[in-house]
Every structure is written in structure tokens, then in C-alpha cells.
Amino acid sequence: MAKIGERVALTVLREAPPGVFLDGGEELGEVLLPRREFPPVWEIGGQVRVFLYTDSEDRPIATCKRPKAMPGDFAYLECVATSGVGAFVNWGLQKDLLVPFREQKERMEVGKSYVVHVYVDPESDRVVASRRLNRYLSQEPPNYAEGEEVDLILFGKTDLGYKAIINAKHSGVLFENEVHRRLRAGEETKGYIVQVRKDGKIDLSLYPPGRARIDDLEAQIEDELIKRGGFWDLCDSSSPEEINKALGVSKKAFKQATGALYRRKRITIGKDGIKLIGSEPEEWRPE
Missing domain, CATH: 1.10.10.10 (Winged helix-like DNA-binding domain superfamily/Winged helix DNA-binding domain)
Structure with a gap:
């Protein structure tokens, strides 16, 4: 069953002036793939692989493009506009991604980039983003081995060092006195588990042990x-x-x-x- 926020292969039902309509199933009905989004090859009755989101009127819409971040991802995205409902970040699609005011820790500014979490809002069924990252980190106890290599996204600076998201699941700290190069917000890099403390906090290193x-x-x-x-x-x-x-x-x-x-x-x-x-x-x- 096709859902908003997923990449799926849908059947082309018919062509119309604005584009072609795809079979989104019982839940979504007919979904428009705008003419500007057409793949190089397509045919009535054939299938095209698309990403599903919603347009400015909250109607399901399809694109053959892949967004910079999928629902469930953390990503570093630039704020390109603000409005009375929140801020908008560029995620590589025609319609920018909304970060509602309730999902902002501080008012976002145009031209600046931020680490956000992308998700499908269960109330509106829209793909949106949040700056309240801790809400979307796993609550399960971390189970990492000492020295294990992990993927990091740097998202904050504290008196102790640099905060990082680990494998898109947990957060940990790179202690400043152990970092020997310049780091930037939003940087994606490999890191290593130094230790998982008894309270669940995780110490990290940029270097293998x-x-x-x-x-x-x-x-x-x-x-x-x-x-x-x-x-x-x-x-x-x-x-x-x-x-x-x-x-x-x-x-x-x-x-x-x-x-x-x-x-x-x-x-x-x-x-x-x-x-x-x-x-x-x-x-x-x-x-």
C-alpha cells in the first residue's frame, strides 16, 4: 500500500494536461506526477518509481526525484524561507520542507543551515522536519562495542565538546580535548565508540582506538x-x-x-x- 513519505513503484493510469496520474491505491487514490517530473521513459499501464509527498494544498503528489533526506533521516539543510506557520528548508524537491514553529528550538533564520529530523506528521500526513532532535532518538539502551565504527552527524557544541548523532539512533559526545581538527555543524563523518557509560551516555572518538x-x-x-x-x-x-x-x-x-x-x-x-x-x-x- 502506497504511503506518503515513501519511494514506491506505481502504475501509470492516464495522461492529462498537468501530467500523468498514478495508481496510489485505496488510501491515496489517483496521484499526480507533474509533467516537469516525467522520467525519460514511461507508458500507460507501465510503472514508474516515485517519491510521494503532498503539495501546497495537502494533496498527494509524486516526483521521480529523491529528496536530500527521507523520513526517518537526520540531515543538515538550509533554511530558505519563513512564514506564519514556520520555516522552510531546501530538501531538493519543488516544494520546500516545513519546520513548524512547534518543532523549532529557536527561530530559524534564512540562509543558515540546521540539522533536522525528517518525518511524516501522523496528524496531517505531511512530510515535515523538526529541530527537536532528542524526540526522535532511540529510547532503547545503546548496545555498542568499545572501538566499534559508527556513522556520525555533528549537531551541537557544549562546554565538553561536540554532540553527535550516532547511526541515526543515539547521541554521544566527542570531547574537545580529543579533537585535533576543525569540525563544522552538520558534518558527517566516521567515528568510534570509546565507551557506553552506566547512565547510557556515550563517549566518542574520531580515531580508532x-x-x-x-x-x-x-x-x-x-x-x-x-x-x-x-x-x-x-x-x-x-x-x-x-x-x-x-x-x-x-x-x-x-x-x-x-x-x-x-x-x-x-x-x-x-x-x-x-x-x-x-x-x-x-x-x-x-x-
Whole structure:
């Protein structure tokens, strides 16, 4: 049964001046696919795959386009208009997506982007969005393993660090003193579970734990050395800021990785930089 907010394959019933009408079943009836939305190939009696939402008069309407976010998704979308009923964000379709006033934590401003949750309002049967994200996070106890890789969407900043949505289900915190690169609101990135506390709160990291994190960094350093012809003027005497700008990690992590590479006889370490063994330039003077 076809429902608002879903992508479904519907049968083309008939053509009319505004477009073609699709069979939406008993609940939706005939659904208009506007002429501007036609797929490259279609025929009466054939099927087209469409996304179902409602027009400005709350009538079911179809599009062959896929919105930037489906119901159930969290997404970072730009506010493009406001009105007496709320704000509207661009989700990639002809009709912008409404964020009702009741679903806003603060009044949204045109030109700014916000993390929202997209859902079908059960009362109006319209696809809408909400800024009250916690309402739409899972209430089930989190069941993540330490070190597990997860998908994150960053949505807030606190005194402790950065708040992130985990796998579109839970929220957690990236502690600021563990973040070694600039983060932006709405950024989607991979992260790792540090721990799930007894109270259900989740600590996160941008880096794989323990040995895995250093292994990744070692590979990154080796790749960069190859690109640079075997020498890089980054070393133990470089400032934490220089190291963070170059690799996005702390100086401690950098020293752990270069120390491991040195012990494996992959690099030599000098006062002026690090050198990939086997491609020593003439001016290099190893310590």
C-alpha cells in the first residue's frame, strides 16, 4: 500500500494536461506526477518509481526525484524561507520542507543551515522536519562495542565538546580535548565508540582506538612521505599546531606513529624532519 513519505513503484493510469496520474491505491487514490517530473521513459499501464509527498494544498503528489533526506533521516539543510506557520528548508524537491514553529528550538533564520529530523506528521500526513532532535532518538539502551565504527552527524557544541548523532539512533559526545581538527555543524563523518557509560551516555572518538589508530596514522605518514619524495620537514621539534594542521592529530599521536615506523626501520628521524628509508636525499643528515 502506497504511503506518503515513501519511494514506491506505481502504475501509470492516464495522461492529462498537468501530467500523468498514478495508481496510489485505496488510501491515496489517483496521484499526480507533474509533467516537469516525467522520467525519460514511461507508458500507460507501465510503472514508474516515485517519491510521494503532498503539495501546497495537502494533496498527494509524486516526483521521480529523491529528496536530500527521507523520513526517518537526520540531515543538515538550509533554511530558505519563513512564514506564519514556520520555516522552510531546501530538501531538493519543488516544494520546500516545513519546520513548524512547534518543532523549532529557536527561530530559524534564512540562509543558515540546521540539522533536522525528517518525518511524516501522523496528524496531517505531511512530510515535515523538526529541530527537536532528542524526540526522535532511540529510547532503547545503546548496545555498542568499545572501538566499534559508527556513522556520525555533528549537531551541537557544549562546554565538553561536540554532540553527535550516532547511526541515526543515539547521541554521544566527542570531547574537545580529543579533537585535533576543525569540525563544522552538520558534518558527517566516521567515528568510534570509546565507551557506553552506566547512565547510557556515550563517549566518542574520531580515531580508532589503541593500535588501530596508530596503524592508520603510520600509513598516512608513509603515504605522505612517498608523495614528498621521501622527506618531510615534520618532526619531534615541530609544534603541536603544525602537526595538527598537517595530520589532524595530537603531537603525542604523531610521536607514537613515527616511533613505531622508526622501530620497524621504515623511517629515520632527524632534527629537521623524517625520512623514508631507501630514498635519502643528499642533504639529509640522520641522527
